[in-house]
Amino acid sequence: MRKLFAPLLIVTAAMFVYAPVMIAQAPYESTMLLIQKIFYFHVPSWIAMYGAIFVCGIESAIFLFRRKPSAERVASAAAELAVLFGLFGLVTGPLWGRKAWGVWWQWDARLTTSLLLELIFVGYLLVRKYGGPGSDKLAAAIGIFGMANVPFVYKSVDIWRTVHPQTSVVPLLLTSAPGMAAPFAFCAMAFILLLVLLLALRVGLEHQRAALDQLYLAEE
Amino acid sequence: MVKRSFVFLCLAIMTLAAPAFALQPPAGQTEFVPISQLPPAEQLPAAPLLVGAYAFVWLGLMVYMWSIWRRLGKVEADMRALERRGSKGSSVR
């Protein structure tokens, strides 16, 4: 795993450097023109966030039921990354929406679910930092509950009106405008690689912290 | 003395900045309207928003990586300090 780190870093950096070239060459979308180009970073941010949430949920369950301390480290790293990528999505989205829809925010299913997930995982981080004894287990429970909540939040808010493009936009784009498919897939791949890279970095930090704690305990 | 002048400065800045916060963007529409049908006054220039979005993502990534770097540095410094204390203690004994 360690040996993969350097090549992964190089590949991800190269992809991110090349991404603007691909994005600039992508065809314009007919109704939204230039502003639609935010799509190439906005949707991959959400893909990365959901990936991070998935990892966090699974590792939290492993930590709670199998008591593996390494799982807890990965879970907290993944939660931090979920908040980071969610923040990217929540900032690029309104910037796109302000131009495309005329309003900064809409209470439709997709946006509300995303905002809620962001809040839940910020809560995760707060509990880990300020929760007191046993907070790592409570945070794990929050991770699991948060992941379980996603379909319910989506369903309940979906029954309201929605302005956000439906999920079908992505498949539609890929079939109707093949020029957009390549940069989108490229950026999605870049973000996923970035998620893996940052996760590796962050878990490494947690690992060092655990080693430090062990040293402190050995000193006693 | 410093604390009081700091509080005063904050209050002054907030009072002066208040009109900036009071200026709200015009109320947008509530349904999806294609750009071509909006009146020209409503049409914002897309470029600053686009650039802003990408800049935010890039900056965010840089800040995050820097924060990991800083935290890692702190942990490693603590570890080195601990090891030094350990070796000093054992050499005394």
Added chain:
Amino acid sequence: MFLKVALLVLKKDFAIELKSREILYTTLFFAVSCVLIFSIAFVREGAPLEDAAAGILWLAVFFAGTLALGRTFERERYGETLRALLLAPAPRPAIYVGKLLGIVFLLAVAELLLAPMVALLFNAALFSRPLLMAGLLVMGTIGFASVGTLFAAMLVRSRTRDVMLPILLYPMTVPVIIAGVLGTSALLQTPPNEAVATMWIALLGSWNVVFVTLALWTFEPLMTE
């Protein structure tokens, strides 16, 4: 065995509460004052917004519930009874169910007072379909209390428990409040939209099943050191 333990825990809480009625009265009056300030906040031209009735009812339930949760477990912590309960040879999930039932009953009493009050103040026909309204309230309360009891039990030893509980609880219970408010609004329409209200009750039911199961599943590993 499981049910017996749960009912024993419930009886214990009942007995303590009947003696002092501290949490009951304070929660009730907190809920009432919530309704009052919300009504004032939503007043337009001297009359409260009629559409706000559904939202205000559920907000008052949520806020009063948060307080009640904090106070109930604070009492456990003060008397060190939580550790005693955990040391007892009883299945841990049964303790959870017992506490859950206690909170649900407390909030049910609060709602018995709040619903007529909101109906009165807002001229809202909350009781045109009393069974559906009751079903909505019961399902919603169970949903809120299920997650709340778990989180409050975990936060009992934390210094920041009073502020962490809402931070964790409110985003997690958003489907409950959406379902509750929209279901109540559906019942407040003329004529009351029973289909929509039933749909929301069904959604709440499925949410409750999932989350009570999750809570029962995780209560044991969470409360173990």
